[in-house]
Amino acid sequence: MKSAVYVILRFLLWLPATLLFRVHWKDRGNEPKRSQGPYLLCANHQTVLDVVFMALVLRRQQPHFMAKAELFKVPVLGWLVRKLGAFPVSRGKGDVGAVKHAVSLLKEGRSVGMFPQGTRCQGKELRDCKIKFGAGLIAAHAKVQVLPVYIKMKDRKWKFFRRVDVIVGKPIPFEELDYREGESGEYARMTEVIYDRICQLDEAHP
Numbered sequence: 001m002k003s004a005v006y007v008i009l010r011f012l013l014w015l016p017a018t019l020l021f022r023v024h025w026k027d028r029g030n031e032p033k034r035s036q037g038p039y040l041l042c043a044n045h046q047t048v049l050d051v052v053f054m055a056l057v058l059r060r061q062q063p064h065f066m067a068k069a070e071l072f073k074v075p076v077l078g079w080l081v082r083k084l085g086a087f088p089v090s091r092g093k094g095d096v097g098a099v100k101h102a103v104s105l106l107k108e109g110r111s112v113g114m115f116p117q118g119t120r121c122q123g124k125e126l127r128d129c130k131i132k133f134g135a136g137l138i139a140a141h142a143k144v145q146v147l148p149v150y151i152k153m154k155d156r157k158w159k160f161f162r163r164v165d166v167i168v169g170k171p172i173p174f175e176e177l178d179y180r181e182g183e184s185g186e187y188a189r190m191t192e193v194i195y196d197r198i199c200q201l202d203e204a205h206p
Helices: 004-021 050-057 069-073 077-083 096-108 134-142 186-204
Strands: 021-025 039-045 064-067 088-089 112-114 147-153 165-170
Touching: 004 021, 004 050, 004 077, 021 050, 021 134, 039 134, 039 165, 050 064, 050 069, 050 077, 064 069, 064 096, 064 186, 069 077, 069 088, 069 112, 077 147, 096 134, 112 134, 134 186, 165 186
Parallel strands: 021 165, 039 112, 039 147, 064 088, 064 112
Antiparallel strands: 147 165
């Protein structure tokens, strides 16, 4: 269920985002309907506004994004991302609380968004960016489908009036991740599978 504040903010942000960032989308019909269950949204990360871009494009459900705790201290922007459904995660500290909260939201039927890279990776090829295993960990414990999304920008850097494309991939059923409970390295392997799908979207839309 979308909150009223979320719906209003999406409406108010649409025009400025269109003018300042020329936000476009492709295949957003791939986003699961609410009747098809929640999803774990995983996307590449290049700017502090990635949460806003995806909130504008994804219209069927309201993803609750994991965002770095420092972001919530930024005037206006911190308030904005919180109202868009984001919740803080402390990077580099193995934030168990944030992971449990994400899993809890998914089990309640709410979708969650995150960035496998963990932090912004600008100006680099996607396959050259480091990733963390949080996506696999959350997917394994919540047992949900994963929605890969690729955010495309020229030179992989954002700039005012430079076009931003948000490309929504086909959902990955949880069964396709082939989770083998108890086996070593499963979370990392599953995250690699998820991230590879994002990279494939990049390679399919040069």
